[in-house]
Structures are given as structure tokens and as C-alpha cells.
Amino acid sequence: MIEALDTFLAVAAHGSFSEVARRQDVAVSSVTRKIDALEAELGSRLFHRSPRRLALTDAGEQFLPRARNILGELAGAKEALQAADGEPRGLLAVTAPTVFGRRHVVGALASFLRRYPDIEVDLHLTDQIVDLSEQRMDVAIRIGVLPDSDLCATQLAQVRLITCASPAYLARAGRPQTPEALMDHDCITVATPPAPGFVWRYAGVNRNQPLPVRGRYRTDDKDGMLQAALQGVGVLHMATWVVCDHLRSGELVALFPEEATAPAAPGTPGIHAVRLPGRSHAAKSRLFIDHLRAEIGEIPWWDRLPGTDPRA
Incomplete structure (x- = not known):
């Protein structure tokens, strides 16, 4: 039955046997x-099947959340029994944005796995x-301004x-000696309109509205964007977690170093770890989030840049 429920959830998610x-x-x-x-056991058809399409029936739609809850409760019970042994174990599924994941999550996971071998x-x-x-x-790592939701969120930075x-x-x-001077420079920009928190905005400049830079x-x-800046294509406005190593090596030069220590404006995007409340594997999720937060540091290590005081 458990394998059948797992398979049912997988087919419902992917829409294909x-x-x-x-x-x-x-x-x-x-x-x-x-x-x-599973359909024989339940006495109901869970999927409409045709050569071109596979879709949940009404009964399948009703059964889907219950199947998730059944497997969640079972996994939670199993985890509770394992926790009694004192050593966390089992599978943890994590998702993260591609660049941030490669640069900052993989290393944290490596040390996490060394710490918890099971x-x-x-x-x-x-x-x-x-x-x-x-x-x-x-666990999901999300970057930006979090919308209201039922997720449990921990701000990492x-x-x-x-x-x-x-x-x-x-x-x-x-x-350029001032942000306004950027208007006369080649600026590396996004091809689609950026999210509000990621525009070229500087306190007290252009009435605190985004600068309409061009490039x-x-x-x-x-x-x-980063590789283009390293090749001398133009000026880059990028998160410190992306460019920190290149600023330390001198491959890139911070034009306005005070940006790294300026007080965060309202609505500033954050880096968060989110999880579902009450989900099985909650203990492992909390362990990983705490580990990741410790790896990043109270003052994120990528904000400790040359010529800045991150405590300011």
C-alpha cells in the first residue's frame, strides 16, 4: 500500500505513467x-486515462491530500522513532535557486552531511x-520579498x-564618483524588468527612485552578468553573495563601498529558508536550517568586504 501511495503521488505530480x-x-x-x-483497494478510479491525456478523477482529487497526509504521518512516526535513538537519519529534500545553491548551499550541505552521517x-x-x-x-531557499503564506520562514540574510x-x-x-554619473556609463542590466528590490536605487539620489541606467x-x-563585468563590458549592480570573491581578489572594484553597510530600506529582499509547518522530516529540516544559518554567520561572510565595516 505504501509503495502504491508513493506511486500515486508521483503520477499525480508528473501526469504520466x-x-x-x-x-x-x-x-x-x-x-x-x-x-x-490501489484503485481496486479503494473501489474508485483515480485517473482518467486516454492515449493523449492522464488526469485525476474527482475521486483522485479528493484522495490526493489524504494520500499526502497518510505518507506524511507515517514518515513523521518513523522519524520520531528514529529520533529516540538520538541520531537524525533519513532523507531530506532541499531546493534552492541555481546560482545561490551552487555557491552557498552545496558547501553547507557537505559539512552538514559530515556532521550527520545517517x-x-x-x-x-x-x-x-x-x-x-x-x-x-x-526546505526551500528563496530570495526576495516573501509573500504572506503558511510557510515557516527563517531569514538567513x-x-x-x-x-x-x-x-x-x-x-x-x-x-564614476557618484551614482548619478552612472547615467553616462555602460551598465549591465537585466533583459526583463527586475523585481522592485533589485533596481538601481541609491538613498537620496533621484528622489529615491530607481536610476534609469542603460547599457x-x-x-x-x-x-x-558577472562574467560580462569581469570581461570589462560595463558596470554591475549585483548582490554581494554573487560578487564577494571577485571583490576580494580585486577582479572587481566596489564603486560605492558604503552600499555594503548602509541600513536596509523597507522592503529590502531577504534570503530565507522556508518549510511547511507540521510536515514530516521537520526535525531534520530545522537541523539543516540552523546549520545553514550558522555557516552563513550572523553577519553573512559575503558582506565582509574589503574597506567596509559590516558591523556598521
């Missing part, structure tokens, strides 16, 4: 048999907002943006 079979590395007939057996981790890196319940994720450029660009174009290079990829 063959996709679930591929992910589980089994024959399609194996997936079909489990769903057939825990396994599935890490999913994506820039899409993942539905924790539907995708059965335990505030996002600090810093304006910088390569020495080669500054030698060629000159160093010849635009992309929505953070690494693409």
Missing part, C-alpha cells in the same frame, strides 16, 4: 499495476518557485546590492 517509470527506473507496467491495485540529501537547483507540498520538498566594475573597464571609461549588454542570467 511513463515519466514516473523513467524516474523510478522501472517498467511502465509496474507503475500501472500499482495504480490498478542523513541523505536530495538537492534540487532551480530558479522556479517550487510548491513544497506538491513536489514533497522539506538580507540581500545587499553593490555597484562594481573591473579595473579594465574603469581604466577605459573612468570611475549595451542585457541578460537575465546572473552568471552571464
Whole structure:
């Protein structure tokens, strides 16, 4: 029954027997048999099946949250029994934005796994907002202003943006002495309108409205923006967690270092770890979030930049 419930949730999530079979590395007939057996046990059809489409029936829609709860309760009971042994164990599913995950979550997970040898981790890196319940994720790292929700959120850090450029660009174009001077420079910008917290805004400049900077290079990829700045394409306005190593090495120069220590304005984006309340694996989720917060530090290590005092 447990395997059948797992398979039911997987098929409901992916909308395909063959996709679930591929992910589980089994024959399609194996997936079909489990769903057939579950439908026979329940006495109801859970899916409308046709050559072109697979969709939940009304009974399937009603059963879906109950199936999640059944497996959640079972996993919670199992975790509680394991916790009695004193050592956390089992699977933890984590999702994070691609660039942040590669730069800051993978290293934290490595030390987390060394600390807790009986825990396994599935890490999913994506820039899409993942539905924790539907995708059965335990912890999600989210960057931005969190909307109101039922999720339990822990702030790991505030996002600090810093304006910088390569020495080669500054030698060629000159160093802007004020934010207003950026209007006369090639600025590396996004190809689509940025979220409100990520615009080129400076306290007391342009009536505190975003500067309408321009440049010849635009992309929505953070690494693409960073690499262009390193190649001297233009001025970059980027989160410190992206550019910190390049500022320390001198490959990039902070144009207005006070940005790294300026008080955060209302509505400043944050970096949060979120989890579903009452979900199984809650103990492991809390352990990982606490570990990640300790790895980042009360003052995030990426905000401790040359020429700045992060305590200001």
C-alpha cells in the first residue's frame, strides 16, 4: 500500500505513467499495476486515462491530500522513532535557486552531511518557485520579498546590492564618483524588468527612485552578468553573495563601498529558508536550517568586504 501511495503521488505530480517509470527506473507496467491495485483497494478510479491525456478523477482529487497526509504521518512516526535513538537519519529534500545553491548551499550541505552521517540529501537547483507540498520538498531557499503564506520562514540574510566594475573597464571609461554619473556609463542590466528590490536605487539620489541606467549588454542570467563585468563590458549592480570573491581578489572594484553597510530600506529582499509547518522530516529540516544559518554567520561572510565595516 505504501509503495502504491508513493506511486500515486508521483503520477499525480508528473501526469504520466511513463515519466514516473523513467524516474523510478522501472517498467511502465509496474507503475500501472500499482495504480490498478490501489484503485481496486479503494473501489474508485483515480485517473482518467486516454492515449493523449492522464488526469485525476474527482475521486483522485479528493484522495490526493489524504494520500499526502497518510505518507506524511507515517514518515513523521518513523522519524520520531528514529529520533529516540538520538541520531537524525533519513532523507531530506532541499531546493534552492541555481546560482545561490551552487555557491552557498552545496558547501553547507557537505559539512552538514559530515556532521550527520545517517542523513541523505536530495538537492534540487532551480530558479522556479517550487510548491513544497506538491513536489514533497522539506526546505526551500528563496530570495526576495516573501509573500504572506503558511510557510515557516527563517531569514538567513538580507540581500545587499553593490555597484562594481573591473579595473579594465574603469581604466577605459573612468570611475564614476557618484551614482548619478552612472547615467553616462555602460551598465549591465537585466533583459526583463527586475523585481522592485533589485533596481538601481541609491538613498537620496533621484528622489529615491530607481536610476534609469542603460547599457549595451542585457541578460537575465546572473552568471552571464558577472562574467560580462569581469570581461570589462560595463558596470554591475549585483548582490554581494554573487560578487564577494571577485571583490576580494580585486577582479572587481566596489564603486560605492558604503552600499555594503548602509541600513536596509523597507522592503529590502531577504534570503530565507522556508518549510511547511507540521510536515514530516521537520526535525531534520530545522537541523539543516540552523546549520545553514550558522555557516552563513550572523553577519553573512559575503558582506565582509574589503574597506567596509559590516558591523556598521
